[in-house]
Amino acid sequence: MNKILLNQKVIIYLSIETLLLLLATIAFFIAFKIVKNWDINSFTPNQFTLERENYLFITLVQMLLFFSIFDTIYFIYVIDKLHLFIPGAMCAAGVINANSFGVPLLLLKLFFIFLLLLWQNINILDLREKTFPYTKIKASFFIIIFLALIAIIYFDINYFFHLKTNLPVSCCSTLYGQLEGQNPLPFNLDTKLLLILFYLLFIVVFGALIGEVAFLILLATPLFLYIAYYSVTYFFGTYIYELPTHKCPFCMFQKEYYYIGYLIWGSLFLGTFFALIWAIDALLFKIWQKKLKLIAQISLFLFVIICSSYVAFYYFKNGVFL
Amino acid sequence: MIDIQNLTKKVQPNQTILDNISFRVKKGELVIVKGVSGSGKTTLLSILATLDKPTSGKVLINNQAVHKLPDLHLSLFRAQHIGFVAQHFNLIEHLSVYDNLLIAKGALTNSIKEAKSDITKALKQANILHKKDAIVKNLSGGEKQRTAIARALVNCADILLFDEPTAALDSKNSQTFLELLQNLHKMQKTIIVATHDPIFDTLKAKTFIMQDGKLYE
């Protein structure tokens, strides 16, 4: 028996995933029925049953969304704690890179939340209308979400079953530290250009939100997310750790840094996800949701402010940059 | 305004309860539907109250085709526009009068502050304010009915439906009910009463007669 599988936190995590799968499976069956038989104009008892099941379906998916968010936070926490059992790992970075399933799993989980948020958004639009025009779309979309969940479970099992406690892994300093002579940043950027891009894209996204330029948000936000990841890992992170060589996206989840990682990454993902959803609404459904826009703006603004203020405070305190 | 067109309700394929009914009720009108028990009055009323769906035909209330609405919107519509006083009042017996009204208010809002004044107003209109904190179980038949009426009024519904309102009352209470009904009529509420009690013959109202699922004027 693998030692990792007897870890309390892993057991709890896997149990949560199982329960989520159970919820999703029930929802999946209803979704399947809706895709097949839904007809709002029909007056057959079948349709009435389907309509009632629709409310169960909605509640199930909303629950799935609610618990998935906490589940993902918990997942990060678990792998962060597992570094004690894996030789060489200093934080979650080592654990998640311990085998090839870790990183795709984390990305999938984030993407899954994005999909569920998008679903919830369609759901709100759907329920607002008296004819439930998007119910079929919603149900079909959920089938895709369900497949994503299956993939997550597949990666979950593979990840934890293949987590070896006897093989040393690299700690974050070798995984995210600059390899000798190698530039870890994408597109061959240097730090200065990276920062210019970071703020430039932020202005574009933020401005596009104010000016309601949906197509631009759809284009710029993914790029901003990508650049922001590298900016935080390779630049802002060093100011959080106050160490120019400490380049790691995960260590900031630890207590030593006041769990600031949850806030930083949380606001980034919330902001970009909501901005994207807003843009999709605007382009696809011609609906401009003020609330979504506002949340996106506040989150993104918060994200940039927190990151920048770490640099600013360091400069005020020490009079120099790292 | 209520507009019913070719309304048919079947329970089983061969058992027809309502057979091709059409009629109109204008806003502020008082309508009495007469008929012996089992003639389909209650079914008609529950379709009007949007609790039941017709097998075929159209039900338009305030220009809204309610037979087409999904439950989410239908319920909202019911809460906003329809006050229904059933034969056995359908109160939750172990709760107080106030709590019973709070449930009705809860269908539309979540703010108690907002609800409180509306509840007091409705209790006053139904003349039951003095029993506000009494447990429904301990009330008399007439008081229970007034509680049910207050509950129907609490969301400012413009359509009130009564199913056999005097069946459980003695003659004195029935008389009081008639006075209340006339008061409500004066408030420009659309009222439909299903009954077989001859006491309503004294009222000046539009009267329909129901027989074997058909409606006659």
Place this chain on the structure above:
Amino acid sequence: MKKLMPFLLTLLFLGAIAIIFIALAKKEAPITVVTNNFEGKPLPIKLNKTNDTECAMLIKTQTNAAEVIAPDRKTWFFDDPGCMVKWIQNKPFKKKAKLWVFTIDTKRWIDAKKAFYTTTYHSAMHYGFGAMEKNSSKTINFHTMVQRMLHNQTMANPKFRKKLLGTSNE
């Protein structure tokens, strides 16, 4: 102003894209792998610009460096024969690949399988294997070197270092 904004923002976005392209074109990244080595001969290493694939360090000297040429003509570079051994172990082309080392004594590329190795050479990753073309009493053959590398019987293991040197490394 409101009509200008989308235009301005799009312009900014295009600017961002432009920055990416400029950065892409600006400088070349360090070499980790070279494709299409059709001759199958070892390539000269661009010093300080080539990464060791196993330990990710820059290769600073050609002496005692190593190269692997896979059957599909891809070439990888290593700064220590030990690194090469470690890296190739779980590769499917392990047996078919050509292995080269740059010898210390004759200063040229030879087949790594035919080379001999001293065990206490000050190699880049401190495994201690120094590639030699000529056999001597102090050298071991390729097979033994691989065995020792995989069994952790190298200078990197403190106990084994003591055995090899007879004393501590002081």
Place this chain on the structure above:
Amino acid sequence: MRDSIFFQLILINFFSNFKKHLVTILFSTLLLFLLTATLFISDSIQFMLKSELNAQSDFVAKRVLGGDFVPMPKSYFEKIQNTIGISEANCRVIGRYFFDKSYWALIIGIDPLEPQSQKILEKILDKKSAKALLTQKVMLIGKGVQEYLQKHYFQNFYSFFTLKGKIIKVKVLKMLQGFGLNNIILMPKNLAREILGLLPNQCSDVAFNVPNKKEWNNITNKIEGYYFDIMLFNKDELLKAYSDVFNFKGGFFLSLYLSSFLAFILFLYTQYSFISSFEKRQIAIYRLLGWSIKRVLWLKLLEIVLIIFISFTLAFVLAYFFVFSLNAPILKLIFLGSDNLKIFSSFYPYIDFSTLFSIFLLFSLGFFTATILPLWRAAISEAKEVL
């Protein structure tokens, strides 16, 4: 909250169906109590171990012979001491003294004039006891040792029986306070050597610190290369080893718990699948008054939230009291059954809130999964059926 009709109605409904909920609350409180208590215990032990380890020196070098650790000559210590990069190297005299087969204590020899690699020792040594340790045959003992001495009619002294057959009387100078010090005896180094049977030029092992953590690998590599027969252990490795033990025990218990949790979910499902006509009538009245299926379902779910919240609070309070006030009778045996953990007498009240959060997450999710279908079935009750 107080201005929320939803909240009022949840309370009203909760008390209306109180009998049904009471059974659920009892069961879930019991289940949660067991889990919370075990997690409190394992978290507390891990915390104590961690803080004890943090007070230890960074490295310990031990000599191996015959597959066991044996005393090492002082020359080893001197060589290690002279390595650049290490500080507070200490030729330790430390070992178990068996009072009888069933009870032993750890004797630690200390020399107040030497630098102490263990931070905790520095804290204990005040001027007075340091002076006494230099000049007299005295010892500082933990609470467990004190209890043993009292039981065996030794008053403020103990006569040690050395391995060479000599009897040495040692006076008790002071009691040691604090967790991890339960079964410990501190005494002068040379006295400890004599009692443990070590030669004057021997150390049990060598402890030292390496202040620069980045040098840890280098130093290990260097010192392990000094001799064929020494092994180096660092604090982090010890922490990992200790964590493993509790990882296993906690995980084992949790697996057992999960099977009962499954039973609980089934219980919940049947419990809430049975909808009394009384309840059905209530829901029908809600529906009559314009509550949509969705709204009723949410109301019912929030009722469940209330139940979860009550059970959780009850379980938390009970478990806290059970573990940290009553010292976890019975349950303690499961965790501290093995004798190498004798050093703990009582649990230090340390709570890891993330574990609480994880139980809460799992438990509430399980609860919802079990009840959502029955609740939905109740929520779709049609008003017309009860008119």
